[in-house]
Amino acid sequence: MTTTNDNIEKAIQQATQPQKQGHSTRAVHGGVKRHKAYSALTTPIVQSATFTFKNTADLCDFMDAKLYGGETDREEYGRYGNPSIWAVEERLAALDGAEDAVVYSSGMAAVTSLLLTVLRAGQHIIMTDDCYRRTRQFCKVFLAKFGIETSVVPMGDYAAIENAIQQGRTRFIISESPTNPYLRVADMGRIAEIGKKHGVLTVIDATFATPINLRPLEYGIDFVLHSATKYIGGHNDVLAGVICGEAGRIKALKDARGVFGNLIDPQAAFLLERGIKTLGVRVQQQNETALAVARFLEAHPKIERVYYPGLPSHPDYEVARKQMSGFGGVVSFEVAGDLEATSLFIDRCRIPYIAPSLGGVESLIEQPALVSYYELSTEERLAVGIKNNLVRFAVGIENAEDIIQDLENALAGIPDPKLEREWERHFRR
Ligand SMILES: *Cc1c(COP(=O)(O)O)cnc(C)c1O
Numbered sequence: 001m002t003t004t005n006d007n008i009e010k011a012i013q014q015a016t017q018p019q020k021q022g023h024s025t026r027a028v029h030g031g032v033k034r035h036k037a038y039s040a041l042t043t044p045i046v047q048s049a050t051f052t053f054k055n056t057a058d059l060c061d062f063m064d065a066k067l068y069g070g071e072t073d074r075e076e077y078g079r080y081g082n083p084s085i086w087a088v089e090e091r092l093a094a095l096d097g098a099e100d101a102v103v104y105s106s107g108m109a110a111v112t113s114l115l116l117t118v119l120r121a122g123q124h125i126i127m128t129d130d131c132y133r134r135t136r137q138f139c140k141v142f143l144a145k146f147g148i149e150t151s152v153v154p155m156g157d158y159a160a161i162e163n164a165i166q167q168g169r170t171r172f173i174i175s176e177s178p179t180n181p182y183l184r185v186a187d188m189g190r191i192a193e194i195g196k197k198h199g200v201l202t203v204i205d206a207t208f209a210t211p212i213n214l215r216p217l218e219y220g221i222d223f224v225l226h227s228a229t230k231y232i233g234g235h236n237d238v239l240a241g242v243i244c245g246e247a248g249r250i251k252a253l254k255d256a257r258g259v260f261g262n263l264i265d266p267q268a269a270f271l272l273e274r275g276i277k278t279l280g281v282r283v284q285q286q287n288e289t290a291l292a293v294a295r296f297l298e299a300h301p302k303i304e305r306v307y308y309p310g311l312p313s314h315p316d317y318e319v320a321r322k323q324m325s326g327f328g329g330v331v332s333f334e335v336a337g338d339l340e341a342t343s344l345f346i347d348r349c350r351i352p353y354i355a356p357s358l359g360g361v362e363s364l365i366e367q368p369a370l371v372s373y374y375e376l377s378t379e380e381r382l383a384v385g386i387k388n389n390l391v392r393f394a395v396g397i398e399n400a401e402d403i404i405q406d407l408e409n410a411l412a413g414i415p416d417p418k419l420e421r422e423w424e425r426h427f428r429r
């Protein structure tokens with residue numbers, strides 16, 4: 001019989017050679033399996049709010065190790081960590097090629113914790129536009145209360161990023177790749193270079209890319225962040241967030257998390273680890289399906305415009321091709337029609353659910369004008385770059401043929417704008 005220690009040895013050997021392994025191998029085996037419970041293959045859900053000590057000497061050994069930076073393989077209290085959480089953190093670090101990772105209760109918990117931990121009053125952030133609405137809101141509304149100023153610069157304009165730097169004051173450049181909803185792709189190397197040149201930390205929210213399609217740390221980016229609620233969890237059943245980076249910085253974030261208290265629950269960590277195992281196969285299929293959907297839509301007469309970084313018509317096609325191994329599972333497009341025709345099309349789809357979010361096994365569809373920008377008028381939406389006929393389609397893992405057939409059927413039922421114009425010309429005044 002193999003002893004538990006042998007298994008740990010084997011896991012350590014595997015985990016120390018992660019660069020040689022493929023994504024799916026890392027998604028299933030990455031990280032050191034430090035748990036020792038019952039020779040279980042899966043990581044147990046350690047549903048415990050606190051952790052006990054055998055006696056006072058045991059307690060003092062632990063405290064000494066913590067104080068003097070020695071090795072400990074345990075926690076003292078659930079707000080500081082938990083074996084179910086360590087497992088998923090190590091797995092995610094292995095996937096992103098990072099020294100370490102810290103997991104939070106949501107993607108926004110990750111964003112807000114990173115910024116609150118590092119920033120001081122009076123500092124400055126640069127952010128590219130077309131970024132996650134709540135991230136922008138946190139910076140513009142909440143950080144502004146501490147005198148932290150945020151400059152928003154156009155995505156893809158690297159001179160604008162550099163020009164926005166205020167020496168001695170700018171602390172972060174924050175970008176996303178691909179962005180929501182226009183799937184803009186930032187050039188990782190150029191952003192990292194600007195950051196290094198000016199001593200500014202760089203952060204990429206790579207939620208839409210996943211570590212399968214893009215690994216920003218390999219280009220010299222300081223922090224990569226994901227809403228693990230999306231592809232990483234992958235089943236629309238758990239909220240989580242993660243930040244990967246250099247060990248010392250991640251340790252500081254973990255210490256701060258112990259103060260903020262926004263760590264993930266052990267049950268949710270278990271679901272996340274379970275989801276991660278299929279990340280490679282899910283994302284590969286979603287990449288393929290989304291590309292097929294994008295090509296289908298681009299050729300369809302009732303579609304005005306398609307945004308997908310895997311299409312040569314996309315402004316960031318070349319950058320995406322250079323640095324991504326797949327273009328992701330989200331396709332945005334504009335229906336040839338108004339708000340109502342677009343809603344009619346969405347209502348006629350049978351496979352995707354109408355819901356915010358993306359990255360799960362179920363296809364989801366939404367009309368950003370009515371989800372994220374409901375309270376705005378058509379003009380106000382246009383001012384923030386959201387058209388009424390815009391649709392965001394996040395493919396799931398259903399068969400591509402079925403998804404395309406469904407879209408085709410749904411499009412067949414909405415008015416054809418070309419025919420409408422013909423009728424207008426011939427029969428109306
Ligand atoms: C969803 C999302 C977030 C926020 O994540 P939550 O897990 O919902 O808190 C941040 N960034 C991007 C790009 C997202 O899609």
